[in-house]
Amino acid sequence: MTPQGAGDREAAPQSAKGTMPVGEGVEGTPELFTPDRFKGQNVLITGAAQGIGQAVANRIAHENGSVFLVDRSELVHQVAADLAEVTSGTVGSATADLETWEGAEAMVAAAVEKLGSVDVAINNVGGTIWAKPYEHYTPEEIEKEVRRSLFTTLWSVRAELPALIDNGGGTIVNVSSVATRGVNRVPYAASKGGVNALVSALALEAAPKNVRVVATAPGGTLAPERKVQRGPGPEGEQEKEWYQQIVDQTVDSSLFKRYGTLDEQAAPIVFLASKEASYITGSVLPVAGGDQG
Template identity: 55%
Template sequence: MIFENRFLDKVAIVTGAGQGIGKGVAERLANEGAKTVLVDRSDIVLGVADELAKQGLQVLAVLADLETYAGFEKVVAETLKAFNRIDILINNVGGTIWAKPYQHYKEDEIVKEINRSLYPTLWGCHSVLPAMIENKGGVIINVSSIATRSINRIPYAAAKGGVNALTASLAFEQAPNNIRVVAIATGGTEAPARIVPRNENKMTAEEEVWYQQIVDQTRESTLVKKYGQIEDQVNAILFAASDEAKYITGITIPVSGGDLG
């Protein structure tokens, strides 16, 4: 359901906007009145932004590697150049790359998982703060995961645990500046096959077994015993980002069919 003009004249940055949850969030924000900046390191985001622009919506696409501080600084600079302010940041970039018991991870794989699922959120929060403080307010939504209590993806779980801690502490620190910070812990979510996979290498037979164990454990951990839909996550993220949630900050909200992570 689209709420007409719920984000009218707000400037919102959405990371990982080329596909999946990020794409759904960006589309809804734009349709609900936001000046929306769609960020991804894949050029598929250009097509998403182009389709929204054809509808007469105010959008900007930015290509950037958000695993680097310079990448996020570029996003902020281009957003301010185009729209002069930043009201909302949706930190959506992240996602487990490998699925296997922890003892099978290599050193570089652990580093890559942390770089993928923690650093973009750290850089994003840091980069937008000056603009939000100058504007005397803002909202940061960090997309986390119930995988903080999961199997076969321990580095990813550690990264999302860091996102939850960042959310709580940053909200505490920035409340005097009228900046809200909320995390949405996504549960198992059905989505189309990724256009750009997180892992370019095909899973081995053993890795497919380990991945299926994640799926089975995630489904079993929910009260409803099934995966949710992208729309379920988008609805929660947009609610948390809206003025309807103006008295909610510093918490992680699970959207996971009852799995608290």
């Protein structure tokens, strides 16, 4: 598997008015966690080298789950090594190009080989690459946005589903976005709308096979500066202005008038992934301070 195509949701961006406040990292023991909630569970997590994916992996490891971490960046191996010291379960990692079927298929095979089976799959790869009005996107940029934020989930879920069914059932948690109603990122919004449709449609098919399919839809999220960038940052005053419009809308749409934290995003993902949510399927939970997307 080769590195390509991971990321977290709406990290606080650079803007024309400066940089949004940067959140703290996820190293160390989470402030809140439920001991042994994932003991005996094998959890596959994509986009796990940084941001929300890393926060989720950290939480599940501290809850004694076995985790298999996947990212486009080699940094994922260090994250896995650190988590191996805090969980009683097994820890593995791999790099993968989840924008391709071959990468997703190889990822699941590696996870099953390492963990023995997969009980839960958390698909966290995606994220806006560019920020501008739709008429300014090139056809190539539109295709890249869709590959990054829709096909990574489509391929991952297609590869994960047989492994879950063969294991007698399990849970898929996709990470979508409230940006389905957002400015200056139409291709990304359309991609996340596709993720939402995937959740509702697949839940109908998968329930008789004892597989739950759910998602969260994060809003703007404070995170440390990205170690692996999604794409080029805004260049020139016009691009900075377009990016600032995203920042302003994100804050204005939150009833709390702020960005969320990594812990605030990780907690509902981990809940939906757990057995505590056993009667929830086909749902997309907005986690955006009241913004419903």
